[in-house]
Amino acid sequence: MRDFLDTALNTATSNGASYADIRISRHKNQSIRTRENRVDGISNSESYGFGVRVLVDGTWGFAASHRLTKSNVAKITKRALEIAQANKVAQRLPVELAAVDSYEDEWLSPIKKDPFQVPIDEKIDLLLTVNAEALKVDGAKYCSSSMLFMNEEKHFASTEGSYIFQNIHRAWPSFTVTAIDMQRGEFETRSLDVSPMGSGYEYVDQSNLIEQAPVIAAEAVQKLTAKSVEPGPKDLILHPSHLWLTIHESVGHPTELDRALGYEANYAGTSFLTVDKMGTLKFGSDIVNFVADKTIDNGLATCGYDDDGVKTTEWHLVKDGIFIDYQTTRDQVHWDEYRNARKSAGLPEVNHSYGCSYGDSWSSIPFQRMPNIHLEPGKESLTLDDLIADTEDGIYIVGDASYSIDQQRYNFQFSGQSFFEIKKGKIVGMLKDVAYQANTQEFWNSCDAICDERSWELGGSYYDGKGQPGQSNAVSHGCSPARFRKVNVLNTQKQI
Amino acid sequence: MILSKSKSRNIIERALSFSTADEMRINLGGGRSGNTRFALNSITTSGDEDTFSIQVRAYFGKQHATASGTEISDEALKRVVQTAEDAARFVPEDPEYVPELGPQKYLPIKPYFRSTAAASAKQRVNGAQSSLQPALENNLLSAGFFTNRHGFSAVGNSNKLFGYYRATNASFSVTTRTKDGTGSGWGSDSSRNIDQVDYQSASKRALQKAQGSSQSKTLEPGIYPVIMEPQAVADFIRFGSYAMNARSADEGRSFFSKAGGGNKIGEQVAGDNITLRSDPTHPQLLGGPFGGDGLPAKKNTWIKDGVLQQLYYDRYWAKKQGIEPTGYPSNIIIEGEQGTLDELISNTDRAVLVTRFWYIRFVDPQSLLLTGLTRDGTFWVENGRIQHAIKNFRFNESPMAVLNKVTGMSTPVRIGGSMVPAIRASEFNFASLSDAV
Secondary structure (H helix, E strand, O other): OHHHHHHHHHHHHHOOOOEEEEEEEEEEEEEEEEEOOEEEEEEEEEEEEEEEEEEEOOEEEEEEEOOOOHHHHHHHHHHHHHHHHHHHHHOOOOOOOOOOOOOEEEEEOOOOOOHHHOOHHHHHHHHHHHHHHHHOOOOEEEEEEEEEEEEEEEEEEEOOOOEEEEEEEEEEEEEEEEEEEOOOOEEEEEEOOOOOEOOOOHHHHHOOHHHHHHHHHHHHHHHHHOEEOOOEEEEEEEOHHHHHHHHHHHHHOOOEHHHHHOOOOOOOOOOOOOHHHOOOOEOOOOOOOEEEEOOOOOOOOOOOEOOOOOEOOEEEEEEOOEEOOOEOOOOOOOOHHHHHHHHHOOOOOOOOOOOOEEOOOOOOOOEEOOOEEEEOOOOOOOOHHHHHHOOOEEEEEEEEEEEEEOOOOOEEEEEEEEEEEEEOOEEEEEEEOEEEEEEHHHHHHOEEEEOOHHHOEEEEEEEEEEOOOOEEEEEEEEEOOEEEEEEEEEEOOOOO | OOOOHHHHHHHHHHHHHOOOOOEEEEEEEEEEEEEEEEEOOEEEEEEEEEEEEEEEEEEEOOEEEEEEEOOOOHHHHHHHHHHHHHHHHHOOOOOOOOOOOOOOOOOOOOOOOHHHHOOOHHHHHHHHHHHHHHHHHOOEEEEEEEEEEEEEEEEEEOOOOEEEEEEEEEEEEEEEEEOOOOOEEEEEEEEOOHHHOOHHHHHHHHHHHHHHOOOOEOOOOEEEEEEEOHHHHHHHHHHHHHOOEHHHHHOOOOOOEOOOOOEOOOOEOOOOOOOEEEOOOOOOOOOOOEOOOOOEOOOEEEEEOOEEOOOEOOHHHHHHHOOOOOOOOOOEEEOOOOOOHHHHHHOOOEEEEEEEEEEEEEEEOOOOEEEEEEEEEEEEEEOOEEEEEEOOEEEEEOHHHHOOOEEEEOOOEEEOOEEEOOEEEEEEEEEEEOOOO
16 A cells, blocks of 8 residues: 555655645445335445645646556556646646644544444344334324445545545434325425434444334324414524534534635635634624534544644634634645734634545545534533423424525525424424524524533534535534524415 | 446446346446636646446345446456345345346437547636636636536446447536625536537626626515526526426325325426426437436426426336336426527516526425525616616525416526526515625
């Protein structure tokens, strides 16, 4: 392996590159999908190859191939050099890289049970049992269930002197129940509130899928006859199985430094959190604190080192309600706009990357991707029951569903899996047709209560999209249930 | 990696020779693609990918499973075949098993152009310069993406099916913004043939829209007549096509389900001026001649004069219903009317003009209610003219509701894999304002 790595680095430096790195990676995915009493599909996929990134006179070049031989590594490295040369003519923002230590190290996801070693028939049995249990509920008509497992084995080397091996695992069990009222031509679905996790098969074992099946199915049926929501301003209590996605969209993406400065303008968009707001913008209420992190156990974005070879860490994005920092990579830290804005705001100088570089495949160019981002738990003792008891007129939302936010992350609209009406401190019934619409800053400033660490949990996604060509990033977001005052609730029922 | 037809056949036969399964299907794919990104008036990243994949589907009786890999040696082929077979042995019999297809006849489509296959990083930089230079000259900021791909697909199975084709594609898009962040415009073009990608016009449109959208006024949210430019139509309508699965409709969980059971085929689901079809041979679209299972791509009319003619049937559901499978829609073509977007605008009393939409998601699959936002140029049209830019909106609207209220269309144009017109509709629900530019 070292031969391949060194071939790329030596070819690059002997042909004029000031920096080069290479990733050789194997990506394994296993998916098992079932519906009702049958297996819909079983797939084991594997992708193996390498990608070389070079910096020539401040211009990036990248090339990748599935053919791992020494001669092809040299050829592909030269191709990356040619691309960098071709692009120099239109390079007006020369790349500079922040300093980084060199490491010879390995990092392994701390899994207890390798999902790829668990027999397939055991997985199938579990999923078909889930379906059967769900369909025992009167009115539940269909149930689809799945397990998705991912594994990345990645060798990284750079001209900074690093040689790093990482073995990363992720797991996601899931199911969805559909209830149908055929006569009225109406249907409702309810999906399980279990997020993907940076775990092994032990996560499947812990997810209590069989026990949850009838509960989820009963809610799907209940939704058919639930009361259609009365629109208007409502207090919302958002469960972590829902709130993680609101955090992802309204906090995660606007704090990407490349977006804030315009590097993603043609696709994902820019950000309302422009650099001049660092250190001053009241992003949320005083109890709102967001931490970015790539080290938490079982986080989907957790790893030892990013794809720049930077050791991972954690840092605050929002502290006591004030927006104070961004997500960064090595080639972003020197940007004058960022440095000058920090200086103007009296914030400490940052000379190192926070380690947010990631390419989703050997064939993908690494760039700034979201770390895990968490809402810190409330500091005062508060449970979900306490919070509901303290709410006069509100809606408790569980699970994630429809989500949409504008390209600068001001205006968003979210729906959920289940909605429960709260009257005078008690849940009085189920609602349907609920979505809420808000402005990011107003929303987080309306947060007046966050439950304590006892109910803090991780949610997350396998499929955070960004970039051109599009890349997918897996990322977790932790939080406790939290309350938001007077949020604009819509009724989404539409007759055609 | 581009494999020739004979080499593909050879690899498929080699893989099949390693099989102990009752039936097996092999899909091969791969190619070279290059991409160039730019932002803040400068090239940012650029790459080149050389890829190959093999997917094996193994059957023992009615048991089946799939495995895939990216290596091509005999050892790797044996491994991927064995992985599929090992998994298939553990799977219960599939009550929806359909035997693999035998030899098929495919439409003579060649979605391949040498010009695209031969395009270089320098050529993509030239395309980028069509926006970068004018942006610099006009004190604007340009960001965009230019990519070209040359790939192949092959399918073969133990029932002597074989299919092969090469395809190319090139795509350019650009966003131009004012430096104060108050204006943003967008333009794009794509084609199988890179020589037909009109990046100059796309760049010019993005620049003009950026300049024209910078002094936007606030129009209160509400229900307004709308003119959707072709890109906005493609963004919005494709969500309707996602729902055209016959099985979901028959199972009662689709907009196209009928109360009491069955589906809405034969019913009026859109205005009588709406015809929606697919045609893999359309000269400006040129789809692939077959799908992943080897089923030939077909011409289909989904909606004719507003009446639902057809839904998408896969091989199993078609067999169960006793009809021919339709194949997945290879593209979306909406029959428009004669005329340009400018002519449509000039014949309009009042409407919101939408350049494109962003972040569209389903809100309610029952009504196909979607939410999303306008982006990169939203304008107020009155008395046949664009009067001024307006702030962006969030919308909550259903494509099927809008297709019942169409009052005018332009001639269709190519947008990615679609041929769609600009559409004017009498009502569109703009639910709230967005500060985003």
